[in-house]
Amino acid sequence: MSDTILKVSGVSKRFGGLQALSDVGIHIERGQVYGLIGPNGAGKTTFFNVLTGLYTPDSGSFELAGKPYKPSAVHEVAKAGIARTFQNIRLFADMTALENVMVGRHIRTKSGLIGAVLRTPGFKAEEAAIAKRSQELLDYVGIGKYADFKARTLSYGDQRRLEIARALATDPQLIALDEPAAGMNATEKVQLRELIDQIRKDNRTILLIEHDVKLVMGLCDRVTVLDYGKQIAEGLPSEVQKNEKVITAYLGTGH
Numbered sequence: 001m002s003d004t005i006l007k008v009s010g011v012s013k014r015f016g017g018l019q020a021l022s023d024v025g026i027h028i029e030r031g032q033v034y035g036l037i038g039p040n041g042a043g044k045t046t047f048f049n050v051l052t053g054l055y056t057p058d059s060g061s062f063e064l065a066g067k068p069y070k071p072s073a074v075h076e077v078a079k080a081g082i083a084r085t086f087q088n089i090r091l092f093a094d095m096t097a098l099e100n101v102m103v104g105r106h107i108r109t110k111s112g113l114i115g116a117v118l119r120t121p122g123f124k125a126e127e128a129a130i131a132k133r134s135q136e137l138l139d140y141v142g143i144g145k146y147a148d149f150k151a152r153t154l155s156y157g158d159q160r161r162l163e164i165a166r167a168l169a170t171d172p173q174l175i176a177l178d179e180p181a182a183g184m185n186a187t188e189k190v191q192l193r194e195l196i197d198q199i200r201k202d203n204r205t206i207l208l209i210e211h212d213v214k215l216v217m218g219l220c221d222r223v224t225v226l227d228y229g230k231q232i233a234e235g236l237p238s239e240v241q242k243n244e245k246v247i248t249a250y251l252g253t254g255h
C-alpha cells in the first residue's frame with residue numbers, strides 16, 4: 001500500500017507578467033528523498049515558498065499525510081508537519097547552536113507563553129526535556145560539541161547542519177531542504193550526503209532542491225525537473241538524466 005506524505009497538484013503562480021509555476025504537481029512517498037531540480041530561475045524556490053506558505057499560489061491543491069493541507073503562516077506550516085531550510089541560511093546568529101534548535105522544538109511544547117512567563121514547574125521540566133532533545137539533534141547532525149557556540153561563529157557547512165537540526169526539531173512529516181550543499185566543499189558534500197542518507201534511514205521524508213546534479217542523482221529516489229515554471233520531466237534519476245528535454249534545458253542555460 002502506498003503511503004503518500006505529500007501530494008501536490010495543479011500549482012500555478014504568476015508574478016506580474018511572469019508565469020513562475022504552471023500546473024506543477026508532485027507525489028512524495030514516506031521515506032523518499034525527492035529531488036526538485038532545474039536551471040536558474042526555473043521556479044524551484046517559488047515552489048518551496050508556495051509549499052511553506054510564503055507565497056500564495058494562484059491555484060493548487062495540497063495533501064499532507066492524507067489530510068488536506070493549506071499552506072499558511074510559517075509556524076502553522078511547521079505545526080502541520082513541514083519543516084524547511086533556506087538557500088540563504090536563516091539562523092538566529094547571536095543565539096547558541098543549542099538555542100537555535102530549541103526554538104524549532106518549541107512548536108511542539110504544551111506550556112506556551114503563559115507557562116514561560118510564570119516559569120511554572122511544568123514549563124521548567126518541559127524546557128529541560130527540550131534542551132536534552134536539542135542536544136541529541138546536534139549530536140545527530142554531527143555538531144554536538146558546538147552546542148554553546150553562537151551560530152554565527154560556526155563554519156558554513158556546520159551552519160547548514162544546524163539548520164537541518166532545527167528543522168528536525170519540529171518532528172516534521174516532510175523536511176524540505178533548499179540547496180543544502182550550496183557553498184560546501186567536496187568533503188562537506190560527502191558528509192552532507194551521509195547525513196541525508198541517515199535521515200532517510202530514520203524514516204523521514206525529504207524534498208530537496210539542489211544544483212549539484214551528482215548529489216541529486218546519487219541521493220534521490222525520484223526527481224522532478226522544472227524549466228521556466230513547467231514540469232518537463234518526472235521519474236527515476238537515471239531516467240530523467242537521459243531525457244532530451246532535460247538535457248536541452250540544462251545545456252540551453254549554460255549548466
Ligand SMILES: Nc1ncnc2c1ncn2[C@@H]1O[C@H](COP(=O)(O)OP(=O)(O)OP(=O)(O)O)[C@@H](O)[C@H]1O
Pocket residue numbers: 015018020038039040041042043044045046047
Ligand atoms: N517575489 C517575486 N517577485 C517577482 N518575481 C519572482 C519572485 N520570486 C521569484 N520570481 C521569479 O520567478 C522565477 C522563478 O524563480 P525561483 O527563485 O523560483 O527559481 P529557482 O529555480 O529557485 O532559481 P535558482 O536556482 O536561481 O534559485 C524567476 O524568474 C524569478 O525572477
